[in-house]
Amino acid sequence: MPTILLALITAFLLIASPCVSQAAPITTFVAEFNVVGAPNRDELKVTLQGLLASRLNPDQVQLVEKPDQAEVLLAGSYALFGKVFSIDVLLKNSLNGTMAKVFEQGESQDDLIPAFGRLAQKLEREFAKARHAAVTPSMPASSPVPAPPVAAKITAPVTAYKIEAPVAGVEERYVVKSGMPDRNTPGSWTSDPLSGVFTSIALGRSLPSGEREIFVAAEHSVRYLRKGTELKQVVEIAVPVPAKILAIDSADLDRDGTPEIYVTIIDRKTVSSRVYQPSGSGMELIADNQPWLYRGIGQDFKERTIFVQGLNSSGEYFNGVAELVKSGQRFETRNSRTLPRPGNIFNFTRFRDASGADKWVITDEDGYLSIHAADGSKLWKSSDKYGGSETYFNYESVAQLRAKGDKYRWNFLEQRIMALPDGTLIIPRNEGSFSIGNNRSYNKHSLFGLQWSGSLLREAWHTRQTPSYLADYAYDPATREVVLLEVVQGAGLFGTGKTAISINKLD
Numbered sequence: 001m002p003t004i005l006l007a008l009i010t011a012f013l014l015i016a017s018p019c020v021s022q023a024a025p026i027t028t029f030v031a032e033f034n035v036v037g038a039p040n041r042d043e044l045k046v047t048l049q050g051l052l053a054s055r056l057n058p059d060q061v062q063l064v065e066k067p068d069q070a071e072v073l074l075a076g077s078y079a080l081f082g083k084v085f086s087i088d089v090l091l092k093n094s095l096n097g098t099m100a101k102v103f104e105q106g107e108s109q110d111d112l113i114p115a116f117g118r119l120a121q122k123l124e125r126e127f128a129k130a131r132h133a134a135v136t137p138s139m140p141a142s143s144p145v146p147a148p149p150v151a152a153k154i155t156a157p158v159t160a161y162k163i164e165a166p167v168a169g170v171e172e173r174y175v176v177k178s179g180m181p182d183r184n185t186p187g188s189w190t191s192d193p194l195s196g197v198f199t200s201i202a203l204g205r206s207l208p209s210g211e212r213e214i215f216v217a218a219e220h221s222v223r224y225l226r227k228g229t230e231l232k233q234v235v236e237i238a239v240p241v242p243a244k245i246l247a248i249d250s251a252d253l254d255r256d257g258t259p260e261i262y263v264t265i266i267d268r269k270t271v272s273s274r275v276y277q278p279s280g281s282g283m284e285l286i287a288d289n290q291p292w293l294y295r296g297i298g299q300d301f302k303e304r305t306i307f308v309q310g311l312n313s314s315g316e317y318f319n320g321v322a323e324l325v326k327s328g329q330r331f332e333t334r335n336s337r338t339l340p341r342p343g344n345i346f347n348f349t350r351f352r353d354a355s356g357a358d359k360w361v362i363t364d365e366d367g368y369l370s371i372h373a374a375d376g377s378k379l380w381k382s383s384d385k386y387g388g389s390e391t392y393f394n395y396e397s398v399a400q401l402r403a404k405g406d407k408y409r410w411n412f413l414e415q416r417i418m419a420l421p422d423g424t425l426i427i428p429r430n431e432g433s434f435s436i437g438n439n440r441s442y443n444k445h446s447l448f449g450l451q452w453s454g455s456l457l458r459e460a461w462h463t464r465q466t467p468s469y470l471a472d473y474a475y476d477p478a479t480r481e482v483v484l485l486e487v488v489q490g491a492g493l494f495g496t497g498k499t500a501i502s503i504n505k506l507d
Contacts, residue, residue, distance in 0.1 A: 024062075025058070025059065025060055025061055025062040026060060026061055026062065026071050026072055026127060027062050027064050027069060027070045027071045027072070028056065028061045028062065028063055028064065028070055028071070028072045028073075028074060029063070029064050029065075029066065029067045029069065029070035029072075029073050029074065030049055030052055030053045030056075030063065030074045030076075031049070031067070031073065031074065031075045031076070032045040032046060032049050033045050033048040033049055033052075033076040033077060033078050034075075034076070034077040034078070035048070035077075035078050035079075036077065036078070036079045036080070037079055037080035037081060038078065038080040038085075044078065048076060048078055048087075049076070051113075051116045052074065052076055052089070052116060052119070052120070055116055055117060055119075055120035056120060056123065056124075057120070057124050057127070060124060060127040060128070061127060067094070070094060071093065071094060071095060072091055072092065072093060072094065072127075073091070073092045073094055074089055074090070074091055074123075075089070075090045075092070076088065076089045076090075077089075077439075079439075083107060083108050083109075084105065084106070084107055085105060085106055085109070085112065085115075086103060086104075086105040086439065087103060087104050087105070087115055087116070087119055088101065088102075088103040088439050089101070089102050089103070089119065089123065091123070091126055098491060098492065098495065098496065099491065099492075100126055100491075100492040101439075101441065102119060102122040102123060102126065103119075103439065104116070104118050104119040104122070126492075129492075188502060188503070188504050189502065189503045190500055190501070190502040190503075191227075191231045191500050191501040191502070192231075192500075193488060193489070193498035193499065193500050194216070194223075194498065194499045194500065194501070195496060195497075195498060196218050196221075196491075196496050196497060196498070196499060197218060197219075197471075197487055197490065197491050197496070197497035197498075197499055198216045198217060198218045198223075198471060198485055198487075198499040199217060199218060199219065199245075199246075199247070199390075199391045199471045199472060199485075200216065200217040200245070200246070200247040200248045200391075200471070200472045200485070201214065201215065201216050201217075201248070201471075201472045201473065201474050201483060201485040201501070202214075202215045202248045202249055202250035202261060202296075202301075202474060203215075203250060203301065203474045203476055203483060204250055204259045204261075204278060204301065205257075205258070205259065205278075206478070207226070209228060210228055211226040211227060211228040212226070212227045212228075212476075213225070213226060213259075213278060214226070214227055214231075214483065214501065215248055215250065215261055215278075216248075216485060216499075216501070217245045217247070217248045217263065218245065219244050219245055220238060220239050220240070220241060220243070220244070220245065221236055221237060221238050221239060221245075222236070222237045222239070222245065222248060222261070222263060222276070222283070223235075223236045223237075224236075224237075224278055224282070224283050225501075227501075231501070234278075234281070234282065235281070235282040235283055237276070237283055239263075239265060239274075242267065242268055243265050243266070243267035243268075243272065244265065244266050244267070244393065245263060245264065245265055246264040246265070246266060246293070246391060246393060246413060247263075247264045247294065247295070247346070247391070247413060247472075248261055248262065248263050248264070249261075249262045249264075249294050249295060249296035249304075249306060250262070250296065250301045250304070251296050251298075251301050251304040251305070251306045252301055252302050252304075253306060253324065253325065253326035254326045254327075254328075255302070258277055258278065259277070259278070259301045260275050260276070260277055260286070260326065261275065261276040261277065261278070261283065262275055262294040262296070262306055262324075263275070263276065263294075264292075264293050264294045266393045269313070269315070269395055271290075271291050271292060271293060271310060271311055272288075272289050272290070272291075273289075273290040273291075273292055273293070273294060274287065274288050274289075274290065275287035275290065275331070286329055287329065287331060290331065291310055292308035292309065292310060292324070292333075293308065293309050293310070293311070293345045293346070294306055294307070294308055294324070294345075295307050295308075295309075295321075295345045295346060297349055297350065299418065299419075299420070299421075299475055299477040300477050300478075305323055305324075306323070306324040307321045307322065307323060307324070307345060308321065308322055308323075308324050308333060308345070309321045309322075309344065309345035311395075314395055314409065315393070315394065315395025315409045315411060316409070317344045317345065319338060320336050320337055320338040320339060321336070321337060321339060321345055321348075322334065322335060322336040322337070323335045338376070339360070339362070339376075340360055340362060340370075340372040340376040340377075340378065342362065342364050342365065343360065343362045346413040346414050347362055347363045347364070347387075347413075347414035348360055348361065348362045348363075348417075349361055349416070349417040349418070349419060349425075350419075351419035351423060351425060351452070352419075352423070353423065353452050353454065354423065354452075354454070357373075357374065358374045359371055359372065359373065359374070359379075359452065360372040360373075360374075360376075361417055361425060363386060363387045363414045363415070363417070363427075365412070366385065367385030367386055367387050367388060368381055368382050368383075368384075368385060368386075369381070369382040369386055369427070369450075369457065370382070371452065371457065379455075380455065380456050380457065382457060385429070386415070386427045386428070386429050386448065387414045387415040387427065387428065387429065387430070388415065388428070388429065388430030388431070388432075388440070388442055388445075389412055389413050389414055389415055389430070389440075389471075390412075390440050390441070390442060390469065390471070391412065391413045391471070392410055392411060392412045392413065392438075393411050394408040394409060394410045394411065395408065395409045395411075396408060396409075410438045412440070415427060415428045415430070415470075415472075415473075416472065416473065418473075418475050420449075420475075421477070423451060423452065424449045424450065424451050424460055425449070425450045425451070425452070425457070426447060426448070426449055426475065426482070427447075427448055427450065428445055428446070428447050428448070428470045428473065429445060429446055429447075429448060430442035430444070430445045430469060430470055431443075431444050431445070431465075432444065432469070441490075442469040442470075443467065443468070443469055444465050444466060444467050444468070444469075445465070445466055445468065445469065445470035445486075446462055446463045446464065446465045446466065447462065447463045447470075447473075447482065448461075448462045448463075449461040449462065466486070468486040468487060468488050468500070469486065469487040469490070470484060470485070470486055470487075471485045471486070471487050471499070472485045473485060479505070480505055480506045480507070481503050481504065481505050481506070482503070482504055482506060483501065483502075483503050484501070484502045484503075484504070485499060485501060486499065486500050486501075486502060487499050488500050
């Protein structure tokens with residue numbers, strides 16, 4: 001009996017030991033910090049690197065001396081704004097390229113050491129996720145099967161963004177719209193989450209089948225979708241690394257009834273954009289290596305104008321924008337014009353006021369709106385901030401390094417401003433837990449309708465705040481619907497993120 005009992009215990013331990021064994025520590029490289037706004041930058045780079053490394057949990061992390069030996073790379077930055085400081089750490093999985101960000105901030109230097117302790121706790125949670133993924137048994141491999149189409153049922157179209165009529169006789173009319181409905185309740189439609197973080201959206205045709213063409217772009221791909229009773233993918237076009245997609249726009253410049261899809265791409269510090277055209281079963285490339293950044297202005301793609309602008313070798317916008325013209329398979333520009341400062345291809349739009357006079361509206365880098373006359377003179381500037389985008393491109397710049405201590409010139413794309421037929425300007429506002437300088441992380445948004453009174457912009461309506469980052473949006477004038485591209489889950493160290501498309505009616 002003792003022999004049998006001993007054998008049973010031994011067998012149990014052999015079976016159970018793999019289940020209780022811990023995953024090996026993750027090999028990690030901690031880089032020197034990037035320091036901005038503080039004296040003794042060179043000394044701080046190494047000091048802060050040591051502070052972070054010494055506070056990492058040795059049960060989770062095995063430090064290595066070289067980046068090529070590490071599974072995870074930690075790149076930190078320290079920024080000082082007066083007495084307020086911010087510590088930001090980017091975690092990058094060197095195996096699959098996924099990334100995550102954590103940060104801490106404090107009101108004085110007395111809080112610097114405690115802030116590193118709090119930061120280490122956040123990093124510990126990120127590493128715990130990695131360890132959990134590492135010890136989770138993988139399922140047996142099976143033969144690949146086609147991915148099912150993304151589907152979501154459509155409910156009866158009713159008003160989703162209800163804009164109530166203003167009260168008569170009140171001089172200042174601020175109309176708060178009704179709350180956002182739940183997912184796919186009457187008045188809204190939301191897709192099932194798309195895998196990945198998508199940053200730009202454009203609308204195409206309403207097809208005879210009743211389907212609507214929708215195009216979305218991530219950093220390295222463009223998807224052609226059709227929304228009918230289901231949202232289905234027609235094709236996905238890949239753009240290989242290191243090229244990066246900044247935005248997409250749609251327009252029918254040759255008026256043949258089929259939209260062109262204008263894809264703005266930066267490839268190794270060079271603008272190398274593309275133009276596609278949807279076909280029955282995919283997307284046809286009709287122009288490659290185009291030297292322009294694109295932005296469409298106008299509600300309907302049939303009448304929309306595509307504006308273009310170039311970049312110099314330092315990442316600065318060329319002076320002025322021009323209209324794009326399509327002739328056969330060739331593209332050229334016309335009607336070049338200079339934008340009021342600080343206008344660029346991604347932060348302006350034009351509209352006509354009640355008298356029919358042309359006006360410019362521009363969002364500056366801090367999020368403030370300004371209205372300019374046709375001659376460029378500034379008429380008004382807002383006291384509230386709008387817009388907010390996480391999409392950017394950067395260039396190495398000696399001038400930037402000397403002026404701000406950062407070797408990169410950062411260019412953030414601003415949110416689109418859409419002018420409706422009645423003169424109302426639609427502009428989003430993204431907000432988040434941290435959005436200082438180049439460190440932007442948004443997690444809630446709302447849409448605003450603003451009207452130019454002749455002397456200032458007045459708020460006509462706004463939507464209730466929604467707990468997601470609004471990456472981009474489009475407007476369908478035929479149905480009076482806004483189509484939103486919402487990032488519902490950001491990309492992390494071991495996840496690619498999720499994005500949803502939602503459609504709401506303006507009433």
